[in-house]
Amino acid sequence: MSKQAEFAVILKMNPMFADLGADELQRISNLCHTQHLSSGEVLFQKGDPGNALFGVRRGQIRIETGATDGSRLTLNFMGAGDLFGEVAVLDGQERTADATAGEATELFVLRREDFLSFLEREPKVAIRIIQLLCQRIRWQSERMEESVLQPLPVRLARRLCALAEDFGSEVHISQEQLGVFVGAARESVNRQLQAWRKDNILDLQRGRILLHDLTKLNTIARNE
Amino acid sequence: MSKQAEFAVILKMNPMFADLGADELQRISNLCHTQHLSSGEVLFQKGDPGNALFGVRRGQIRIETGATDGSRLTLNFMGAGDLFGEVAVLDGQERTADATAGEATELFVLRREDFLSFLEREPKVAIRIIQLLCQRIRWQSERMEESVLQPLPVRLARRLCALAEDFGSEVHISQEQLGVFVGAARESVNRQLQAWRKDNILDLQRGRILLHDLTKLNTIARNE
DNA sequence: GCGGAAGTGTGTCATAAGTCACATAAGGGC
DNA sequence: GCCCTTATGTGACTTATGACACACTTCCGC
Numbered sequence: 001m002s003k004q005a006e007f008a009v010i011l012k013m014n015p016m017f018a019d020l021g022a023d024e025l026q027r028i029s030n031l032c033h034t035q036h037l038s039s040g041e042v043l044f045q046k047g048d049p050g051n052a053l054f055g056v057r058r059g060q061i062r063i064e065t066g067a068t069d070g071s072r073l074t075l076n077f078m079g080a081g082d083l084f085g086e087v088a089v090l091d092g093q094e095r096t097a098d099a100t101a102g103e104a105t106e107l108f109v110l111r112r113e114d115f116l117s118f119l120e121r122e123p124k125v126a127i128r129i130i131q132l133l134c135q136r137i138r139w140q141s142e143r144m145e146e147s148v149l150q151p152l153p154v155r156l157a158r159r160l161c162a163l164a165e166d167f168g169s170e171v172h173i174s175q176e177q178l179g180v181f182v183g184a185a186r187e188s189v190n191r192q193l194q195a196w197r198k199d200n201i202l203d204l205q206r207g208r209i210l211l212h213d214l215t216k217l218n219t220i221a222r223n224e
Numbered sequence: 225m226s227k228q229a230e231f232a233v234i235l236k237m238n239p240m241f242a243d244l245g246a247d248e249l250q251r252i253s254n255l256c257h258t259q260h261l262s263s264g265e266v267l268f269q270k271g272d273p274g275n276a277l278f279g280v281r282r283g284q285i286r287i288e289t290g291a292t293d294g295s296r297l298t299l300n301f302m303g304a305g306d307l308f309g310e311v312a313v314l315d316g317q318e319r320t321a322d323a324t325a326g327e328a329t330e331l332f333v334l335r336r337e338d339f340l341s342f343l344e345r346e347p348k349v350a351i352r353i354i355q356l357l358c359q360r361i362r363w364q365s366e367r368m369e370e371s372v373l374q375p376l377p378v379r380l381a382r383r384l385c386a387l388a389e390d391f392g393s394e395v396h397i398s399q400e401q402l403g404v405f406v407g408a409a410r411e412s413v414n415r416q417l418q419a420w421r422k423d424n425i426l427d428l429q430r431g432r433i434l435l436h437d438l439t440k441l442n443t444i445a446r447n448e
Numbered sequence: 449g450c451g452g453a454a455g456t457g458t459g460t461c462a463t464a465a466g467t468c469a470c471a472t473a474a475g476g477g478c
Numbered sequence: 479g480c481c482c483t484t485a486t487g488t489g490a491c492t493t494a495t496g497a498c499a500c501a502c503t504t505c506c507g508c
Contacts, residue, residue, distance in 0.1 A: 091358035116351060123347040126354065127340060133357040134315030140364050148372040149407055151494075174455065183373055185496050190457065206455060206504060376465070398485065409466050414487065430474055430485060 004029040007108045010055040014083045016132050024125055031114040037061075037101035048095045050088025051112045056080050059105025065097045077102070079166055089115055090129070148183070150223060153192055155182040157221040160202075160211065169211040178209075228253040231332045234279040238307045240356050248349055255338040261285075261325035272319045274312025275336045280304050283329025289321045301326070303390055313339055314353070372407070374447060377416055379406040381444040384426075384435065393435040402433075 008029040011017040017025065034057065037043060043054070043061060054061070056078050063076040063084070078084050088095065089112050119126040148155075159181050163171045175193065179186040193209070196202050201217060203210040211217065232253040235241040241249065258281065261267060267278070267285060278285070280302050287300040287308070302308050312319065313336050343350040372379075383405050387395045399417065403410040417433070420426050425441060427434040435441065 087358050087361055091355045091362075093358070093362065096362075119351055119354070120347045123344045123350055126347055126350040127343055130343070130350065130354055130357065131315040133354065133361065134311050134317070137311055137357065137361060137364065138315075138317060138320075140361065176455075186456085187458085187497085188495055191495095194457075204456085400485075410486090411467080411488085412465055415465095418487075428486080 003034060003108075004032065006057065007032045007055060007110075010057075010081055010083055010108065013081060014086065016083075016086050016136065019132065020125070020128060024122075024128070027122075028110070028115070028118065031110055031118060033109045033111070035107045035109050037105045037107065039101055039103045039105075041101045043099040043101065043107075044095050045098045046095055050085060050091070050093050050095050053083065053085040053089035053110040053112075053115070054078075055083045055108035055110075057106040057108055059107075060102035061105060061107075062100050062102045063097050064100065077166065082166070088112075090133075152182065152184050152188055153220055154223045155184070156189065156192055157217045160209070161214065161217055161221050164211055164214055164217075169214070171209045171211065172207060173209065174207055227258060227332075228256065230281065231256045231279060231334075234281075234305055234307055234332065237305060238310065240307075240310045240360065243356065244349070244352060248346075248352070251346075252334070252339070252342065255334055255342060257333045257335070259331045259333050261329045261331065263325055263327045263329075265325045267323040267325065267331070268319050269322045270319055274309060274315070274317050274319050277307065277309040277313035277334040277336075277339070278302075279307045279332035279334075281330040281332055283331075284326040285329060285331075286324050286326045287321050288324065301390065306390070312336075314357075376406065376408050376412055377444055378447045379408070380413065380416055381441045384433070385438065385441055385445050388435050388438055388441075393438070395433045395435065396431060397433065398431055 004026070008022075008025045011020075011025055011028065017028075020028075032055075037059070044050075046065065058080050060080075061078040061082075061084070063078065076084075084099075087093075089110060092112055119129065150158075156178070159178065160171065163173065175189050176186045179189045182189070193202065193204055196217075197204055199216070201211075201213045203212060228250070232246075232249045235244075235249055235252065241252075244252075256279075261283070268274075270289065282304050284304075285302040285306075285308070287302065300308075308323075311317075313334060316336055343353065374382075380402070383402065384395065387397065399413050400410050403413045406413070417426065417428055420441075421428055423440070425435075425437045427436060
């Protein structure tokens with residue numbers, strides 16, 4: 001499969017591009033480049049202009065933020081097939097976090113200038129993008145109301161399910177970071193995880209969580 | 225001032241159109257129509273296709289939702305100069321709430337089909353709109369994290385300040401509805417308002433709140 | 449293998465906010 | 479005026495979660 005075709009597949013998996021036609025996807029894919037990073041190399045830092053969209057071809061990128069106390073907290077992991085910077089490529093605003101390669105990584109790069117001039121030549125695609133952004137705005141505001149008002153177990157279950165999508169049943173994350181993800185204290189996260197461990201829903205090890213029963217976790221996440 | 229010029233002024237006041245040039249605003253304004261509603265008349269209902277953007281020229285529109293128990297809760301009031309349906313006009317999705325005229329009302333109407341074909345002819349404006357939507361997405365996600373994690377007094381103060389922008393220092397709203405706005409129980413809202421009344425920040429009457437000290441309220445809203 | 453750092457487990461306490469249960473008050477229609 | 483509905487005020491209780499404190503464990507470098 002050509003590099004471009006591979007990138008098209010990744011785009012297609014992202015909700016933001018999923019509804020575009022094969023034809024349009026292919027023309028966007030033709031704009032892409034690739035970039036290699038060695039482990040630990042910095043892709044961008046907070047404050048850099050957001051001048052591209054990235055797709056992970058292989059390897060891993062960590063999205064992290066330098067906390068005020070000097071410690072670093074990982075906000076997200078992007079693995080093979082993940083796309084990030086969809087918004088930045090469109091509006092060029094500053095990056096709001098740092099991105100570093102967690103291992104040797106190869107990225108697809110779609111540069112802002114290339115994408116914008118493409119949109120200018122293809123107003124129909126631009127309108128399509130507008131509609132997708134609108135969907136995202138709606139989706140966000142639904143989630144906003146819904147999600148944060150949920151009790152901690154629900155938020156935690158949702159996050160774990162989401163992580164399971166990316167990493168399978170063995171999620172490599174500290175309870176501290178999990179707390180940051182769901183907006184809760186580390187101790188509260190720990191207590192909830194302990195409760196689930198007693199119910200054989202999962203198992204705990206230093207720095208990782210083994211998910212045994214995704215089904216139950218999903219039920220909790222739905223909060224029915 | 226011509227009808228179109230008046231509409232342009234309203235558009236300009238909305239963050240979504242504020243950064244467009246005078247020239248572009250004027251061309252958009254030229255697409256507008258007007259519509260008259262008598263008091264109590266229904267503008268649209270939940271589930272209707274979102275086929276237009278509206279600006280209130282005079283009068284008042286209530287955005288409300290039929291709760292499952294049959295009672296109606298007002299989610300928002302739109303007064304003269306307010307714009308609503310910015311997202312619907314772009315993506316045409318279903319309305320998520322009902323809109324009714326609270327009094328005799330005259331509206332500016334920008335129809336979806338007119339706006340989209342305008343964007344198709346003017347890809348530069350479309351790209352501009354894309355960037356504005358992106359800003360909104362960023363703004364939303366910042367607020368999402370920030371706002372809902374704030375304690376109730378902060379959320380309440382913010383909402384009251386926002387209402388004061390629209391209605392001046394006499395806000396006509398029930399404590400019940402205020403509770404819905406900030407995602408809190410009516411009783412909690414009442415207790416906080418009572419506390420502020422004791423501090424002479426505001427005064428309470430049946431169905432309305434008199435804001436005496438917006439400055440203090442703003443300080444609380446900033447949560448410093 | 450020692451020592452420190454980082455991650456984890458748990459008890460105790462404080463607090464914000466929801467829930468329930470009333471009492472009271474203010475308009476509105478007759 | 480008189481009732482009825484709706485809005486408001488408040489006390490008592492419960493619960494979820496954060497905050498602090500501290501023990502214990504695992505890993506890693508020297």
